[in-house]
Amino acid sequence: MAIPVTLSAAGKRVGHSPISDLMARALANPSLISLAAGFVDHGSLPVEATACVTSDMLSEPAEGRRALQYGTTRGDKSLRRQLLAFLEREDGLPRGQFDSLFDQMIVTTGSQQLLYLIAEALLDPGDIVLVESPTYFVFLGVLETFGARVIGIEIDEGGLRVDALEDTLRELDSRGELGRVKLIYTVSEHSNPTGLSLAADRRQKLVEVARAWSRSHQIFILEDAAYRGLTYEGTESPSVWSYDQAKDTVILARTFSKTFSPGLKCGFGLLPASLSETIHSLKGNHDFGSSHFTQQILGRVVSEGYYETQIERLRTIYSRKLKATLDALDEHLGKYGAEVRWTKPRGGLYVWLGLPAGIDTSRNGPFFAQCLEEGVLYVPGDYAYASEPGPVCRSDARLSFGVTGEDGIREGVRRLATALKTVSARSGLG
Ligand SMILES: Cc1ncc(COP(=O)(O)O)c(C=O)c1O
Known part of the structure; x- marks a missing residue:
């Protein structure tokens, strides 16, 4: 019989790390386009x-x-x-x-x-x-x-x-x-x-x-x-x-x-x-x-001076990736009007996407499953909300444009849009 482990209060409180699961999935399936991980652009890492x-x-x-x-x-x-x-x-x-x-x-x-x-x-x-x-x-x-x-x-x-x-x-x-x-x-x-x-x-x-x-x-x-x-x-x-x-x-x-x-x-x-x-x-x-x-x-x-050179380089690379993300969102999701919204950042690595309230983007929801089927990964938005004042919004998604190339970003957003179409039709939303 297994001897019971008596964890500390902190040990009992600690939840599982949501991002580890997402990263493991991305690594296990190379055809999956990851708009999830907060990884940085791989090709530009300053090796020299x-x-x-x-x-x-x-x-x-x-x-x-x-x-x-x-x-x-x-x-x-x-x-x-x-x-x-x-x-x-x-x-x-x-x-x-x-x-x-x-x-x-x-x-x-x-x-x-x-x-x-x-x-x-x-x-x-x-x-x-x-x-x-x-x-x-x-x-x-x-x-x-x-x-x-x-x-x-x-x-x-x-x-x-x-x-x-x-x-x-x-x-x-x-x-x-x-x-x-x-x-x-x-x-x-x-x-x-x-x-x-x-x-x-x-x-x-x-x-x-x-x-x-x-x-x-x-x-x-x-x-x-x-x-x-x-x-x-x-x-x-x-x-x-x-x-x-x-x-x-x-x-x-x-x-x-x-x-x-x-x-x-x-x-x-x-x-x-x-x-x-x-x-x-x-x-x-x-x-x-x-x-x-x-x-x-x-x-x-x-x-x-290597830091300054690198950051200049990153600004050029990421500004193109950000533009690719926003353009692809316009192209594939613009038709939904105010029902589907996304932020328009001027920097960083992320865009925040808000889907209609009836689309559950959480880890065990139908949209996440459909995205996996289409071959694209995002971070479910509910991970990013505190439980108070509640209720936690379950129809958002974080899209990262850090690690995926411009073509991958465009294809990833296209896949997200396909998943949205399928799930909307199934739930009678679209
Ligand atoms: C907002 C924010 N803070 C802190 C960190 C921690 O990064 P690191 O420990 O690598 O500096 C991250 C990493 O993604 C982040 O996004």
């Missing part, structure tokens, strides 16, 4: 640049040994200095402006690790996190594991509706629950899953709102800027973090996964001083430092 800096580094024995040794928990000092300079350049600020934040910068194993560390540092079961609706579903999984109560806030073309956020805070206050609100999470640039960015004129206001409602304790904003840099049209607004003059409210999470290479799995964060020591200690528990080797590579990638 990485080979160049790695071989330079290893050709200098002292440097090579340094890279192959453990580093520090907070991250390599010279990389952290470079990253501060990188943020200054992005914001058009003079060099040295962010020097005082040196100890608040932490290098992480992808930005996912920072998201996890923040949840670990702040959340007890029942604590409240306010998120965009829809939001990055992997973070929803983290929040579920910590037993947080997650409440979705309405978005529109300008991202998070700050007025709706205030309404929710007011309502929580009136119910005596404001004390449980710990975090407001926003994917500020070309969000995963919608591709939409937080409007420039909402950013300052968002910081003010978090501050105004931080009455008995600090309510932090977690700004996840994973897609910053991947803007294909127009300019990028200053980060939400840049509006936090006192640097006490906004936590900034950044990553090189989408803009250089996910295989290097390197991210970094800027922390309010009040959180810095706790996050440092928790990271010590995780791994006492992200790969030192990877950090040396990235340091060289940034200082030798």
